[in-house]
Amino acid sequence: MENATLELFCVNNQKTYTFPLGISLMEALEEIKLESDLPIVSAKVNRVNKGMDFRIYSPKDVEYLSIKDDAGMRAYIRSLHFIIYKAVKDLFPNGKLILEYPLSEGVFCHIEKEKDADISIDDLQKLKEQVQKIIDEDLTFHFKECKREEAIELFRKKGMEDKVHLLETNANLYLRYYTLGDEADYYYGCLVPSTKYISAFDIVPYGNGFLVLGCDKNNSKKVPSFRFEYKLLSTLQEFDAINRQLGLDTVGKINNAIIEGKSAEIIKVTEALQERKVASIADEIVKREQAKVILISGPSSSGKTTFAKRLAVQLMTQLKKSKPVSMDNYFVDRDFTPLDEEGKPDYESIRAVDMELFTQQVSALLNGEGVYMPKYDFASGQKIFSTKEERLEEDEILLIEGIHCLNPEILKTIPEETKYRIYVSALTTLSLDYHNCITMSDNRLIRRIIRDVKFRKYSVQRTLQWWTEVRKGEKKWIFPFQENADVIFNSALPYELALLKRQAVPALETVPCDSPDYSEVKRLLNLFSYVTPILNDEVPQTSLLREFFGGSSFRY
Structure with a gap:
């Protein structure tokens, strides 16, 4: 076996190399x-995401990734998060960093300090300086592989019970975790080689916490706007x-609850x-006597x-009738669909909607x-x-659903006081x-x-x-207008990954390993590997999730 070699095919330049x-x-x-x-x-x-420390022992196809690739950017952001965790432990040894959820091109975070002390602006400035110091030291991210029980004991000693809950319900015999200096952490994806790879970041005060921003995917030296x-x-x-009070804020906790028979x-x-939230929105609409046009927007999936149908039911409990209208029925004829920058049909554009006809018919309905x-x-x-001719009955309101419903260009000629805007999205926490x-995007993609x-x-x-x-x-036509909503409805349910796993995993496993999408499939399968599944027997027929997996009592 001396001087044994292998062939590596580099996808980036389409060349084959011989290496030890x-x-x-x-x-x-x-x-x-x-x-x-x-x-x-x-x-x-071979279309599976790996860190740069991965060693090759047989012929492989290798495609190197920059931050412009989604997988590369994820490695960058994970690594930045580990650096921030280390910086928090350096500055506040008993502090606890919690990375809450993606928000505004970054991740919203907070730090639990001793005696519930708030994090000050000065604290955040010190944190930012400490992060930069760690980056400048060019520390290496090391990975270690060990038996699952050893990793669990390591994180238990560090007081990281959230990781203990997760790993205790994981079926792998061996686990891989990372170290940075004297700190250890666990991530479900690879990291960059060392801290010097973090070329741009920012920590911005935001509400009662702070926003962590990585670099712009098109410019490694700046953060995104x-x-x-x-x-x-x-x-x-x-x-x-609410989910924290219920003990449903992490997958590990939900796994334990399922195992204990609490599904x-x-x-x-x-x-x-969730139904109580729908009812409260219906209450607010009824209180606004001038509200005649209910505009419901949100990204795909x-x-x-289903929200619109459930809202209609709640309105009926208050003797308020509604007429559903879908903006999808007002697309321009396909031959007139606008083109995007690459010359492809842009079905997401507001110009793909026959605005003249839509405005004309809504105005006519409101005028009787x-x-x-x-x-x-x-x-x-x-x-x-x-x-069949359609008319609005006396005291009946319009429930209009479409991705552009929060865009100010929609129904500009109709008085503002007659409109009530609702933004719906799977805002998983x-x-x-x-x-x-x-991520919320992964939730909707599944x-x-x-x-x-x-x-x-x-x-x-x-x-x-x-x-x-x-x-x-979505980034162009939906997200910029979500703050225009009078109310935001969160359609995510904490148990849905456990519920959808039984259908998602078999579907994902149909994708062959030579598919260009295989790396994304493997990433999603890896996510599901941490989730304990549940049956759908108890899911009500009016559940929003049945829009996706079936069995709804609503007609679509």
């Missing part, structure tokens, strides 16, 4: 001398506080809390349709006139008009543990994969390929 057996990705990169405008931070080995989203933060904090209780309590409403035929790409957030497979007969690959374009559209 056991070479690391970093060592191979130094030999390949790959040119990149942005720092290389991780790689895909962001908006303060206080309505969104308030909603997230409201639900996070039915979790479902009933959280569904009841937020559950807008009759209209013949369209139904968009997605097969032909054209509107088909109903032969659930984390694997206090240093590993679950919902969409299941719905597309079950009801639209789309492959997982098709959904993943479309998701990139959907996300671009």
Whole structure:
């Protein structure tokens, strides 16, 4: 075996190299001398994400990743979070860092100090300086592999019970954790090689906590621009506080509750809390006597349709009738769909909506006139008009659902006092543990994969390929207007990953390992590996989640 070698095919430059057996990705990169405008931070080995310390012992395809790639950016952000954790322990030895949830292009965090003392502006400045000091020291992130029981004992001694809960319900015999100096932490993905790779960051006071920003994916020397989203933060904090009181704020805690036989209780309590929120929104609408147009917006797979149906039921309990209107039925004919910067049809654009017809018909309905409403035929790409005339009854209101409903360009000619705006999204506050957030985007993507497979007969690959374009559209056409809402409704339920696992995992496992989407599939499967599944027997037929996995009593 002396001088044994292997072949490495570099996807980036389409060249094959011969290297010694056991070479690391970093060592191979130094030999390949790959040119990149942005720092290389991780790689895909046979389409599976790996850190630069990964060693190769057989022929592989390797694609090196910069921060421009989503997987590369995740490695960057995880590493920054570990540095911040170490800086917190350096400054506040008994302090506890909690990475709450993604918000405003960053992650919202807070630090629990001794005696419930608040973190001051001076504290945050010291924290920022300590983070920079650690970066300048160019400390290496080391990984260690050990038996699961050893890792559990390590984190128990450090008082990190959130990680203990998570790892105790994990089935792996061996686990891999990271060290930075004298601190240890666990992440469900790889890190960058050393602290010097963190080229830009910021720590910004935000509400009663702070926002951690990484670098811009197109410029490693600057942080991304962001908006303060206080309505969104308030909603997230409201639900996070409830979930903490219920003991449902981390996957580890929910796993333990499921193992203890509390699945039915979790479902009933959280569904009841969500229904109470729908009822409170209905109460507010009824109090606003001038509100005649209820505008419901939100990103893909937020559950807008089911929310609208449940809201209609709650309005009826107060003898308030409503007429549903979907903006999706007002798309322009497909031949007139606007094009994006790449010359592709931009179905997310507000210009993809026949605004003139939409405004005309809504105005007519509010004026007591009759209209013949369209139904968009997605097969032909054209509107088909109903032969039945529609009118608003006396005291009836319009429930309008569509991704553009919070855009100020919508229904500009209709008086503001007649409008009530609702933003709906799966604003998950659930984390694997206090240093590993679950993103809202992943929550919605999982919902969409299941719905597309079950009801639209789309492959997982098709959904993943479309998701990139959907996300671009959301950032351009939906997220900038979410703070325009009168109320924000959180459609996420803390138990939904446990519920959806039984359908999501088999669907994801259909994706072959040679698919370009395989790395994303492996990442999602890895996420589900930490989740204990539950059955859907106790999920009510009116649950918002049934819009995605089936069995709803509502018609769609």
